[in-house]
Amino acid sequence: MTTRARASTMAVPAQRRLQSWIKQSRGYLFIAPAVIFLLVVMVYPLANVFVTSFTQIDTRERTQEYVGLDNYAALLDDSTLWNSVRNTVIFTAASVVLHLLIGGVLALLLNEQWLSAEVRNFTRGVLILPWLFSTAASALIWGLLYHPFGTLNYLLMSSGLASEPVEFLGDRALALMSLVLVNVWKTFPFYMVMILGGLQSIPVELYEVSRVDGAGRLQRFRHITLPMMRPVILAISTIDIITTFGHFDLVKLMTFGGPIRSTETIAYYVWQTGFRDVNFGYGAAISVMMVVVLSIGVLVYLRMFTAREQMYGETTTAL
Template sequence: MAGPTVGVLPPLGRIVGRRRPRRLKVTGVAQGYLFVAPALAYLALTALYPLASVVVMSFQDVAEGRWRFAGTGQYLRALGDGLMWNSVRNTAIFTVSSTVLHLTVGFALALALNQTWFSRTLRNFVRGALILPWVFSTAASALMWALLYHPFGLFNYLWVGVLGRPAVIQFLGDPATALAAIIAVNTWKSYPFYMVSLLGGLQGIPLELYDAAKVDGAGGWQRLRFVTLPQLRRVLVAISTIDVITSFGHVDLISMLTRGGPGVSTETVAYHVYKTALLDGNLPYGSAVSTLMLVILTAFTVVYLRVVTGRQKESW
């Protein structure tokens, strides 16, 4: 008598009459695009769309409450506006002065803090104290310096009461000193960022390079020029580029301390756009000035980076 036979069951997918779903495999470049897609979408929403809106608005005009195409009229008006060119001049002075002072003060303090001849406790305390201006909010910094610049403030007390000068200095009320006073505040507020960045770069330089330079007879200035600066070139290029861009668009300290005054002596391009577009409500003209300045800043940044990197390859 034959025993019972054991049959082999067909696959489950064949019993129910359908196949298992196939997984979509994404590899290579497509996978990378999927990872950066959220960031690209955020960038398009918060940067590209507003930028495109500003460019489109710069070719418009408002007449009797209606928007109409005006061609290049707003740009021609901006190029012939003396106030706009005055703001360009103030912006150039503010940007160049701030960048030079930020790098000079930050680099000098970074070199001092990188020395090891004084105790670690004192060095850490000084580092923390020098970073404090960066911690303060812009509003608090502006209020503090406005009190220092006041005719009855500390600076004028030292100027008149201690040095015996006959008259107070209107730091923020005199067109000859107002822009320099704001540059000083901006330098005090921003130098810690550059100090910390350069200090990190200094601490990453191998000590063997300095030892080899000493063996070759290099002095302090030669070690600074041929060892320190070449090793910091990437940091210097990065932070100087950031500084130019941020100083070019600086608004907050000017708005809080002088509001572009006295007259228009401290009115930069960024504040001119802010006042024209938002305070005066002339959005098309403000958009045209913004677009012009964006083109100028982009061209300057590209040329600056090419010149700096080219000189680095030749000399460093």
């Protein structure tokens, strides 16, 4: 065999290998932009926050000193942080329950066939309105409503339900729940629409068969609607927990965490510590703790739901 022929026979496997590699890599190349995007906007910031949480930053000298677990040790003694954890848990739990309750009830009503399509569409359009407002606009509207000289107090006092103005945002017993109410008002339409979508995807035949079998309205709701809606409820409540747990806007816009820290949430405390007090290391440690607590909470929640589904012999497809 000549040298040229030997080279030619060697080139064939190399070419095949290259073609094979390109064929195998094509999929990776297609997803590469998305992966790079995720690395840049998610993985890098998260990793950076994690690294920062072990440091103390001197912003004037622009130096970063490794302090080990000092920032995490400081978390344990920080009563302000634990107060904000408590407020966040209450804010999140109350918001999620009310979102599901109000969104669910309204979705069930809008799903009723005895209402004409025109009435249902019109009502749905009106109910979605709060969702269209920005958080700043919502805060402004509710700030005026809650005001000692505002509409709510006018109604309460003129109807004799209150003898003096109710301090919705100035009384620490009411302030947090007043914020919950604004949050619920602002975002319940999203949950209502999602639940309505889920309700409309339940096969009508199931209800017809159950009616033939003599099931009443309550039984149909309990044995058909609820089990069929479980994946949707699981998905939206998980989304709600995650978004509400990191809530910041309304606190910053309406109460600044007061009065007497009664509305201070973890996200607001992170902002105070990291951005306002320029203590990035400690702020990052609180953020990491927040992610860990939230992740554990969501995992426990999902596990509880999944276990319940397994008990009923159903599968979760929504997540």
